[in-house]
Amino acid sequence: MLKILGYINNDLKKITLNELSEEYSLIWIDCYAPSDDELLQLSKKIDIEIEELKVGLDEQEVPRVEEEDEYYLIIYKAPLFEEDITTTSFGIYIKDNIILTLHIDKIKSIGKIYNLLKTKKPKILLDRGKGFFLYNLLNQITLSYSKIILNLEDELDKLESNLLQDQNNITGEILQLRKTLVYFHKALVSNKDVLSILKRKYLPITTQDDREHIEDLYYDTLQLIDMETTYRELLVSMMDMSLSLENIRMNQIMKVLTMVTTLFAVPVWITGIYGMNFKYMPLLNNPYGFWIVMGISAIIILILLYVFLKEKWIK
The missing domain is CATH 1.20.58.340 (Magnesium transport protein CorA, transmembrane region)
Known part of the structure; x- marks a missing residue:
């Protein structure tokens, strides 16, 4: 599925692939679980090989920044809300006035950015160029991690209360939360490396102000890693305590x-x-x-x- 927004003269328009033009100051193409035909048409229009586009659809790709001759590729990790909260990789392609987000899974953070553009003045997000839009996209993903981790804090308080009340059947919940935090740790550490490159490397797609914003995002990610590590250690302690209480009962x-x-x-x-x-x-x-x-x-x-x-x- 393709969603294409074109920004020109403080005006946001919903356009098609055939309407792509350099007249727009910025074009955002969001491509979610594309069909083979959509991928082929997209490849022809933006002049990027299909095999290179498929890299962005691989949810197991390692986050990184690649500088190609005609475009930039950023692989990033985002939280994925399914039966369990895990993470998935997606691709951000930047070429000329086009930003393409390519993902095989539904990513809520990207949907929020799209809704923000449709409901509020797009000038706030799009008038400052590709680098600032990239920052807002990555920031929205970081906020998703932050909200989930803060909600996990409430879950930890409940588990601790149940544990002190000597309730059974909490071992499975502890293991599930620990599994989520393990996924988050790997994703956040990888994302941190990407942000480190973006904040210190003078890429044409970002300005000095953009790099300063990305640097703030880098430190926010470091803080999330510290919080995640603390919660994971707390879960390990709770698991040990749960097993100890079980042994005492036996x-x-x-x-x-x-x-x-x-x-x-x-x-x-x-x-x-x-x-x-x-x-x-x-x-x-x-x-x-x-x-x-x-x-x-x-x-x-x-x-x-x-x-x-x-x-x-x-x-």
């Missing part, structure tokens, strides 16, 4: 079972002896023999209970 259960076994071990031993096929045994013919044996067994059980209570094994 030990309590084994302790109760051991005490029950101990209480009835001697009576079972006594009754086992009287189950043996001997003709002569103490109290065997005594009319009160059964009750005497039961009384002895009860006394032994009471003595053992007293010992357990004195040693505070039973609370």
Whole structure:
């Protein structure tokens, strides 16, 4: 699917591939999960090989900045909202007055930029050139990471509360959050390297002001990496605590079972002896023999209970 916006004389227009022209000061093409025919037409119009465009569609590509003869390629990582929150790579191609975002997955941050352009004055985002628009695009992605990580802080508070209340079945939630943070760590570190190049390298697509904005974005990303690392370490600690509490619960259960076994071990031993096929045994013919044996067994059980209570094994 192709969405094309052209900016000319403080006016934003929705155009088609056939209407691409150098008259526009800036053209943004957003290409989401394109068909083979759309990719072919796009390749012909902007004069970039299909194989090179497919690089931007590979969600496993490593973030980087490439300087080609006629265009620049930036691979960047964005959060991906599916059943689980993960990350995906997408491509940003910059050539002449065209900025092309190419992605196989639906990226909410790009959708937000598109809505901003359609609902507010586009002059704010487009009048300052390609570099400033690139900054806003990358900034929107960074904001998405930030919002998710801040929401994870609330999730961590809930998990910690459930853990202290000795609730079960939180191990799966801890593992899921930790998995998300691992994805984020890899993505943010890779994005940091891209921002490092963009902020210090004098590329024709960015001005000095753009590089200063990107430098702020670089430090925001560093802060997100620190937050993510802290939360990940906290999750590891919570996992260790959860396993420790589970071991304590199992030990309590084994302790109760051991005490029950101990209480009835001697009576079972006594009754086992009287189950043996001997003709002569103490109290065997005594009319009160059964009750005497039961009384002895009860006394032994009471003595053992007293010992357990004195040693505070039973609370």
